[in-house]
Every structure is written in structure tokens, then in C-alpha cells.
Amino acid sequence: MQLFSREVIENRECETLAAFAVKSGQSQGRMYATSVDSYRTCFQRDRDRIIHSKAFRRLQAKTQVFVSSEGDHYRNRMIHSVECAQISRGLCRTFGLNEDLGEAIALAHDLGHTPFGHAGEAAMNEILQGFDLHFEHNEQSLRVVEKLEKISPDFEGLNLTKEVLDGMLKHHTPFDRPKMKFVYSAHLEGQVVDLGDEIAYMSADIDDGLRSEVFSFEDLRGVPLMREILERVSHGYDLGIFDETLRARVSNALMRAMVEDVSTESQKRLLENKILTLEDVQKYPAVLISFSPDFRIALDLVRKFLLENFYHSPRVKAQTDHGQSIIRDLFSAFLKDPSKLPERARVMMADGERIEVVVKDYVAGMTDTFAERMWSEM
Numbered sequence: 001m002q003l004f005s006r007e008v009i010e011n012r013e014c015e016t017l018a019a020f021a022v023k024s025g026q027s028q029g030r031m032y033a034t035s036v037d038s039y040r041t042c043f044q045r046d047r048d049r050i051i052h053s054k055a056f057r058r059l060q061a062k063t064q065v066f067v068s069s070e071g072d073h074y075r076n077r078m079i080h081s082v083e084c085a086q087i088s089r090g091l092c093r094t095f096g097l098n099e100d101l102g103e104a105i106a107l108a109h110d111l112g113h114t115p116f117g118h119a120g121e122a123a124m125n126e127i128l129q130g131f132d133l134h135f136e137h138n139e140q141s142l143r144v145v146e147k148l149e150k151i152s153p154d155f156e157g158l159n160l161t162k163e164v165l166d167g168m169l170k171h172h173t174p175f176d177r178p179k180m181k182f183v184y185s186a187h188l189e190g191q192v193v194d195l196g197d198e199i200a201y202m203s204a205d206i207d208d209g210l211r212s213e214v215f216s217f218e219d220l221r222g223v224p225l226m227r228e229i230l231e232r233v234s235h236g237y238d239l240g241i242f243d244e245t246l247r248a249r250v251s252n253a254l255m256r257a258m259v260e261d262v263s264t265e266s267q268k269r270l271l272e273n274k275i276l277t278l279e280d281v282q283k284y285p286a287v288l289i290s291f292s293p294d295f296r297i298a299l300d301l302v303r304k305f306l307l308e309n310f311y312h313s314p315r316v317k318a319q320t321d322h323g324q325s326i327i328r329d330l331f332s333a334f335l336k337d338p339s340k341l342p343e344r345a346r347v348m349m350a351d352g353e354r355i356e357v358v359v360k361d362y363v364a365g366m367t368d369t370f371a372e373r374m375w376s377e378m
């Protein structure tokens with residue numbers, strides 16, 4: 001029998017993936033040259049480094065929308081990253097793109113997220129602006145994999161391939177960077193993850209919002225796309241269906257609708273713009289992996305609903321306000337007394353890093369639970 005060695009997989013990629021896909025055998029490589037692996041491609045190896053990183057393990061106790069203590073079935077940021085990776089892999093497969101590259105980017109995209117979700121991120125950004133700095137979780141994710149993780153005495157960070165870093169850098173959703181200029185990806189795999197992220201959190205937030213009873217099926221009927229989905233998935237169940245089953249069907253149907261729209265619209269764009277090679281992708285001045293304009297409008301109404309009825313609901317807000325004050329208190333406590341920082345942070349300061357940056361790295365890296373514990377101790 002023949003083993004699936006790295007070379008075999010690399011050759012298979014060239015034979016089976018689309019011409020515009022990134023091939024692992026043609027990677028631009030890593031910042032620090034290393035030997036190649038016998039069995040894994042460079043992107044598979046990146047994915048493995050990400051999964052085995054400390055920052056990835058901490059995602060299990062970081063809020064997505066609901067703090068983890070609310071219940072076992074709400075998403076935390078690790079589950080969100082896994083869901084994002086699953087959707088991204090599926091889309092990559094549909095388009096003939098490199099699944100391993102998409103998976104690695106998806107698993108890493110939120111590594112730099114603060115505790116306490118987007119509210120935590122907003123608080124951190126506000127604090128840093130007082131020091132002429134800013135906080136943005138995509139940038140911090142890059143900092144985690146390029147600097148903060150320490151797995152080898154020979155290099156800083158995880159030493160990932162250029163392609164994974166590119167995908168992380170260009171990662172954006174309207175939610176992530178509301179005011180920032182739109183940037184396009186160096187490859188379609190990165191664009192897939194941008195959408196995979198959005199598909200994952202939109203469908204999950206509908207599920208989590210219903211589960212927590214922060215909003216109801218009835219409330220959802222006020223949103224055209226959700227009303228249409230609700231009618232479709234409950235059709236034929238004259239005796240009614242359990243709320244739990246209906247919830248699953250609604251969130252799955254939304255996910256499916258998003259995946260189907262992205263697939264048909266992106267295929268259309270790739271064909272119409274005669275995108276054949278990776279070079280064509282990089283030369284094209286707009287996104288190619290996208291929702292259709294009409295669907296985008298419908299989806300924006302779902303997002304608006306979630307914003308008003310979930311993210312800004314009194315119950316979620318009570319949690320996030322508490323999280324924001326924890327971040328502010330911890331930040332000023334470490335700033336006042338740097339001896340409370342861990343050794344690694346103090347070494348970074350001795351190497352010339354600004355204290356505000358070191359404290360930002362430390363606090364942003366914390367899980368909700370760790371931050372909460374430190375805060376009560378202090």
C-alpha cells in the first residue's frame with residue numbers, strides 16, 4: 001500500500017483543486033525557515049499548531065454572546081471557531097479551494113479576542129485610545145500567532161505560513177470593522193472564512209437568542225427572511241412541533257439559506273469575471289465570495305434584529321457591562337502595579353515594549369473566568 005505522504009497530498013491538490021485555489025506545495029513559506037513534515041502539508045501543520053496553542057484552549061472560556069456560565073448549550077468562542085471552520089471547509093470544498101487553508105484561518109480568526117465578547121473588545125479599544133493606541137481583535141489574533149505564543153526557542157509565535165497570516169489579516173465582517181476601509185483577500189480561501197464567520201455567528205445567535213428566551217419565535221416573525229423560514233420549516237406540522245426542534249430547524253434553515261446564496265452568487269461572480277487563476281483573484285478589485293445583493297439586504301435586517309433584540313437586550317447588556325468594568329479595573333490595576341504582571345510580560349517590558357501594550361496583551365488573552373477571578377482577588 002501507499003502512504004499518503006505530504007508529496008502525495010500536494011500532488012493531489014494540484015490534480016483536484018480549482019486553478020484559483022492556493023496549493024500547499026506552492027506556499028510562500030514561513031517567516032523562519034523550518035524543515036518540512038513527512039505527512040502533513042504546510043497548511044495542515046498550521047492548523048495543528050493553532051489547535052494545540054494555548055490561545056486556542058482559552059477560547060473555551062471566552063464569551064461569544066452569552067457568558068459561559070449561563071448554560072452548557074450556548075456557544076463560547078471555541079465552539080464558534082469550530083462552527084466557522086466547519087462551514088468554511090464546506091464552502092472551500094464546493095468551490096474547489098484548499099480546505100486545509102480555510103480551516104486553519106477559521107480556527108485562528110478569533111484567537112486574539114478579548115474576554116466578554118464584543119463588549120470586551122469595545123472596552124479595550126476605548127481604554128487604548130486614551131494612549132493613542134487601538135484594539136481590533138483581528139489584529140490581535142495576528143499578534144497572538146506572530147508574537148505571543150511561544151512554542152520554540154528559535155522563533156516567536158507559531159511561525160505560520162504567509163497564506164494563513166494573509167487570510168487572518170484580511171479577515172473582516174461588517175460587525176468586525178464597521179468603520180474600517182474594506183480590504184480584499186489575497187486568496188479566495190480567506191474570503192470564504194469571512195463569510196463562514198458570518199454564517200456561523202448569525203445562525204448560532206438566532207439559536208442562542210431563542211434558547212435563552214431573550215426573544216421569541218413571534219418576535220422573529222417581524223423579520224421578512226425569518227418569517228419566510230419559520231413558515232417553511234413549520235409547514236405540514238399541524239399538531240405543532242417542539243420548540244427545541246423548531247429552534248434547530250430555524251437556525252439550520254438560515255445557515256443553509258446563507259450557504260446556498262453564497263454558493264450561487266460566488267459561482268456567478270467567478271464565471272462572469274472570468275476568474276481562472278490565483279493571479280486573477282488577486283488582480284480583481286472586489287470580493288468574489290459574497291452574498292447576492294438582495295440576500296444581503298434581507299440578512300442585514302436579521303442582523304439589525306439581533307442587534308436590537310439580543311446583543312443590546314437588558315439581559316445580555318447586564319453581563320457585558322459587568323465584563324467591561326472588569327476589563328477597565330484590571331487594566332488600571334496592572335498599569336499601576338506592573339509587578340502583578342506575569343514574568344513573560346515583564347520580560348517584554350524590559351525588551352522595550354510599552355506597558356500599555358503589555359497589559360493589553362495580558363488582559364485581552366484572559367478567559368472570562370480568569371478575568372473574573374483576578375478581579376475579585378484584586
Ligand code: MG
Nearest residue numbers: 080109110197
Ligand atoms: Mg468570529
